[in-house]
Amino acid sequence: MKVLLTAINSKYIHTGLGLRYVGEYAKSKGHSVKLLEETINTPILAVLEKIMQGEAQVYGFSVHIWNKLFVFRLIKMLRKLRPEAVIVIGGPEVAFDAERIFKELPAADYIVQGEGETIFSGLLHSLELGGSVPRHIAYVKNGKVELNGGTVVLTDLAELPFPYPDLPEVLAEHKIVYYECTRGCPFHCAYCLSGISRSVRRRPLGMVLRDLDKFIAAGAPLVKFVDRTYNLDEEYFLPIMRHLAVADTKATFHFEIKADILSEKVLDFLATVPKGRFQLEIGIQSTHQPTLKAINRQDNWVKLSANVRRLLSFKNIHIHVDLIAGLPYEDLPTFAKSFNDVYSLQADMLQLGFLKVLPGTQLCRETQKYGLAYMDEPPYEILATKYIPYGDMQLLKRVENILDQTGNSGAFPHILAALIERSGAETFAFYQQLTDWWVQKGYYPQTHNTKGTAQILQQYIIEHFTDEQAAALQEILRYDVFMAVPGWRPEWLDWQSEAIFNIVSDFWRNEALVQQYIPGYRFSSWRQIHKNYPIELFKTHWQTGEAGEYYVMLDNSGEEKRAVLLPLGV
Template identity: 40%
Template sequence: MKVLLTALNAKYIHTNLAVRYLKKTVENVIENIEIQEYTINHHSDYIISEIYKKNPEVLCFSCYIWNIEMILQITKTLKKIMPDTMIVLGGPEVSFETKELMEVNDSIDIVLIGEGELIFKELMTCLKENKDYSQILSIAYRTKGEIYINDRGQNPPLEEIPFAYGGEELDGDKIVYYETSRGCPYNCQYCLSSADRGVRYFPIDRVKKELKILIEAEVKQVKFVDRTFNANKDFALEIMKFIMEHNRGKTNFHLEVTADILGDEMLEFLKDAPVGLFQFEIGVQSTNEETLKEIDRRMDFEKLKEKVNIISSYKNIHQHLDLIVGLPKEDYYTFRISFEDVFKLRPEKLQMGFLKLLKGSGLRARAEEFNYVYSDTAPYEVLENDYLSYGAMIRLKGVEEMVEIYWNSRLFNTSIEVIIQNFYANAFRFFEELWKHWEKNGYHHTSHGKNKLYGILLDFYEEKHFQRLQVFKEVLKFDFLKNTRTSSIPSFLNRQQEDNFKNSCHEFLQQEANVAKYLPNYGNIPAKQIIKKVHFENFSYNVVELEVTPTRLNEVDQDQTIVLFDYDLSNKAIDHSKYYIVSL
């Protein structure tokens, strides 16, 4: 029996954890089993032709909100040209409203409901031995034109689930998804975790053994899919200590944590973490108390602020904070407050997600209560509700785009701080007005290169008639050079260099004392080699002072300032360069 496990990932750099679990679970049962990964950016005709050429007897798809529509289209076509192939679906997107799904798509033969590893093993055993599979718990199946949904079984003991990547030669350029637990201690009503309470943990000795394999493979990033990685504080700390102990400086670990429950021991430990080893995703979602109550989300925002600020002070961990647009009792005004509360923490990334009414979630069941209007097809994104009109949603989409381009890119930080702290009472208003400028000029119709984005921000500054344009140009040039290793800059940025400037830079690097003071990693390297890794720039104002204190825009005097940029950082999780004021 030939079995094909198929994944349609969101991006090429992603790996699918589910199909790997399934393959490992049945390797001793099914000899001829293969994984094939595509992306949603592939044309469906290409995927269909590739699957057809493999001619599987059993074809399995891993289903999520980002790929379900494409999978349903593909399976309908495949059933026409491969009518004898059994098509099996599994995953969170088909584990709810399963009968309705099978009724409208008769290409689906079997659906695995919930955690599928042991169900899949039982099903494959029955198919291989030509036995009746109709009594297997947690499956839906079609026979003689009728659809049957069996009772849900118990979730499998995690110690019986094999290591998903065992024996696999891992691609170091892809994100490796991994988990140490399943379930969540919380009951947030927008999340599927609310449908299955409690947390189960993989044996910690096993977790350490598997993480060591991933570290030694030097994969670029391990992204934990644990819903709340630090739900068990001792378990989380032990794993993170193990990671730090075996760190090779090649792998970054992305963890979804609940910040307000981080303890003193964890915070003390994080202080010494290498830059970029850990990356935190922290779900805030809203700071509006009425909203938090409606979605049954427990959070102490004051404690969260305290912990996030402490971690920020270490300057070694990228923090990614999330908000959700469209939650109950959150109108445009209260969302602005939530946004401002979070932006004041100055996270490396602030993500504005738009609420999706997922199948099986509490909010989907209560959609009529809040007059939710949402897309009929995945990802079921909310269009409007009692608190936000569709027009308001569009405006917030624009704000989200500006935050993504101008804040989350980390390319414009000093410039944005100068604008906000001198001309705006709050950051939300700045991003809102920047979006209006962006839309008015039609920039939303196409994508733009980095140089153009700096030019657009400068145009916005000029259009608003903000004071001290020449100073701001220098700040913009500073941002550009902080984040761009280049000898050329956009023509709209000022550049004042004397004829002998380049020679002076070489002479500076030829002085051992200078290299030892500013560039100790370049010891015993000739100046002609160092100059390729650094950049000197002459500024008309002390831009470094403005980065430290942006409110001094109207006070800073003209003052020739030479800044040395060093781009040779081993990890750029927080900054793209180091920079120093020097004298030539």
Template identity: 35%
Template sequence: MDCRDRRYRKTYFAVDNRLYAFVQFDRPKIENHLLTHESMKKRKSGFTLSGKNLAAGNRIFLYVATRFFLRYNEKNGGRKQMKILLTAINAKYIHSNLAVYNLRAYAAHYAKGMADSDTVEIGEYTINNQMEDILEGIYKAKPDVLMFSCYIWNIAFVEELAEEFHKLRPEVPVWVGGPEVSYETESFLREHPQITGVMIGEGEKTFCELAEYYAGKSRRDKEKQKIQETQRTGEGKSTEERSKPGEIPGIAYRNGDEIIFTAPREMLDLSDIPFCYDKAGDFKNRIIYYESSRGCPFSCSYCLSSVEKQLRFRDAELVKKELQFFIDREVPQVKFVDRTFNCNHAHAMEIWSYIKEHDNGITNFHFEISADLLREEELALIGTMRPGLIQLEIGVQSTNGATIKEIHRTMQLERLKEVVKEVQKHENIHEHLDLIAGLPFEDYDTFAKSFDEIYELRPNQLQLGFLKVLKGSYMYEHAKEYEIEYHSRPPYEVLKTKWLPYEDVLKIRQVEEMLEVYYNSGQFEITMKVLGVLFKSAFFMFQELGKYYERNGYFGMSHARIRRSEILLEFIKETFAGDITAGEQRNITETGKKADHLEILDIIKESLIFDLYYRENCKSRPAWAKDLSVWKQVTRAYCKNGKQSHVECFSYRFPDKGERVLKELPKRAGKPLYALFDYTDRDPLDHQAKVTWIMEDEDAGLCSH
């Protein structure tokens, strides 16, 4: 090996795995010297070689030699160490990218000839970072190989970053991987000439072999053996030829104008992937993503998991050991990315049992499940868990039978409802139910029915999403058949379908925004329960509220909580104070039709006040709020925690936490009711304050209930 650096007039070379530095000094009386790396390792303040001290030249010589030694060492046989930068651009700061950590861990454990895992670095950013800041960070990292993890939320960032970085460092190979580039790969590479290649599908072993390739090492023991055999017989390719990227399965790369696809990569045993978080640094305020299985037993047509037919599980003992790592460090949340965690009952029971037995009182575990698959023993187990220990995300997507059949989804709807209600009885698990708008055979009316049917279950959150037509999915392949038009750019959300025109999509988007603001935020919990007595259809209620926002120009504006309350009160006043329209007649309950509109307004005013203080001790109060000084004596008597508590006077008694659905409007009390909000004792599921009702008793005076 001969490497020359003209700035210092020196030459490095290796002989028999010994590294030598030949340095030419311009200073008088300083001769040229031959220095081995072994002497460099023994250096102290001065440097003795061949019985001579380099004296004044020592400083210059040591700088030159040390600079070289940091880049060349005995362990890698004199090769230049490669820095591979795995770049993750997350949707939020609190997220972590499981993929890049898995890639680094796998390469550190299995790569042959890599100097150490430090040659693979991770750079994490978010889509909220400025593009220029990310580019600067990548450039200053000085990678020899740059790789990006690609998803629908970051692909636009990746494309731009790769293009700009290539202008600055055109000699650096740029690779990408992930679901967003694993389909229609050839067109992606042709559209982005700055991209060197794509890792297709499962990436751990593929990345490991690419790292070996770029480090100049053999990729696999089998290949080494084949090379040796062919060299002994004088047949086959040379070592140099065998080390080309074309020998690495699971990639597509460019060779001049040609795009070359190698053989598909075989699926991994998940238990072979080393634990990736032991060097992940600080977990504070971060969500940790973890997988105990890959693949899915179902074939939902909109989902890429249906493409991966083989369902695999990580060894349960290994999973428990790794979960203990998070538990010991009191990680706030561990989110399992398993597509259907409970599809294997034994696997789910073993892990849930371990989590319950080793609960640290802090860590929360999130699971995506199929509710209708839960058995009685599983329900019994999770029913005894600490409130907040786990949360469940349950995909419903639609209650329309024709839609469920067409998207190849297997679901027993009535069983799902039973399970959701059973879980709610224990009030210890946060439930998150999902719906998708824009699916085949789902029009506006059937979607409204699906919405109302699931809303009646009163989950902690109801996620209303829109169909994303993902490359590689069955839905993508049959988009023309369904007359689906969708955005050309990520996230490829539906614009219209054969059954759902764009006008209806826009109306559903308004419903979705109102749902997020007034239901999923948890900031209007009691008021939503009261409105449930007045409106037959929650979908209709959110639809009309959205129309009210649009008429008054409220969309696109930033509103504080109190202003949101004022707008809702305005909407209720407009709806019930005047003549009820024909559409409203169909969707407003008999109670809503018969009740005096002034009484309705009084109840809503108080429920909105209750909601404001349910979440926090408000610094300001709405215009209709009562004068606090009227009950200042009650406040002095019961508010022992200062600003960590609050007393409010009401004329109506509002429902307790366990009462998810009201059957009638709250009744006006004969005497003032006082609610004590304690912010030091919050509900672990929704973080609302603990509420104690204080009532006047003729004999005992004030007493709490």
């Protein structure tokens, strides 16, 4: 019996980890399984054509929040073309409410309820031998949905094979490698499905290390762990991190963690890891205590904020923090406070997300209690609550857009800090002012690159400050542009390259002085110097705001840019 599994990913660079595990496990049990990976951006008829190229008897699909509508349309067409085929669906969008899903998609024959590696393989075995439907596979019999045992989890992750037999091809296509060493979550966040089982299971440590060594040997540039809370068990996760920290690799490993449970031992270790080896994503969601209580989170903000600041002080780990808009008991002023609290941490990225009211979650059952108005179809995104009306929610959507192009771009740290300080407002109030102006000028909802955003910020400065204030702020903006986009010299910023030509030339002729700032420096060519070591004069200090003459060399010769303050022009 031939089986085709189809994973519809949200982007080309993604990989379908769930169906990879399902397919590799089934193959390990002797079944003939092929995997097709496509994206929701591929024309649906093109995907259908690829599916129809083979003569499979069983077609399996994983259904997620991002692909449900696409997959359901695909299955309806497939059913018309292959009426005799067996169609099986699974995944978080269908596993927890089989009765509703069969009404929406009668073209499906079976629904895998829960983690599907062993039960899908069991279904294939039953179909081949003509046996009864295995437990935890829902189906329709005589017009009635048979739940057949409900949802299930895989208890022994040692049963899972390595999910990337095609790893060289995956990396050649520049796709992200996803991996999990644990499943489940001990917490029960009201908006999430991961904690429903409350069962956390761990893949044996030796197997995890061998799997990770395969990624390292193959040269994977990025491995993203999908564990819901990676750092639950220090005796388990710390040896993995230590192994990765000393590995001979340039790879980056991404983890989702709970920051307030980091111990001193772990923090001391994280201070020592090579720069860029780890990325940490920290879900904060809110700092409003009634909100946290309503969604079943028990974060210690004092400990969390102290730990995040300490992690950032190491300057070796990219830190990404999350907020969710639309949670219970959080109105616009309350959300603004959460935003201010989290922004003050100065993490590398603050992701502003919006509540998704997922079917099967506690918040879905409490829709009326909190007045949740949300999309009926995926992604089930919140539109309004009894605390935040639609107009305020749309404001937050616009703020998200502008935040991503400014603060989250990483290109404008100094000018944003200066603008917030000089605005005299709290951080969220500043972003609201900037957003209102941005929209009024017609720059929203377009996405602007770094150069375009820089020019927008320059216009904002001119329109909101006196000539003297604007001159100083534009110097700070110019510094950020100098660092973020080497070699770009827009005319609307007052570049000093010609004015300081003689001073800069004298510097490069003094090789002993140059070597103090560039150890091992040897002259190659003026072209190479201008490319790798541009020097510029700034008349306002980008951090203190003090007027003066500051000669800055951008050392762009290595893997990471660095600014060097030079004692020139004195």
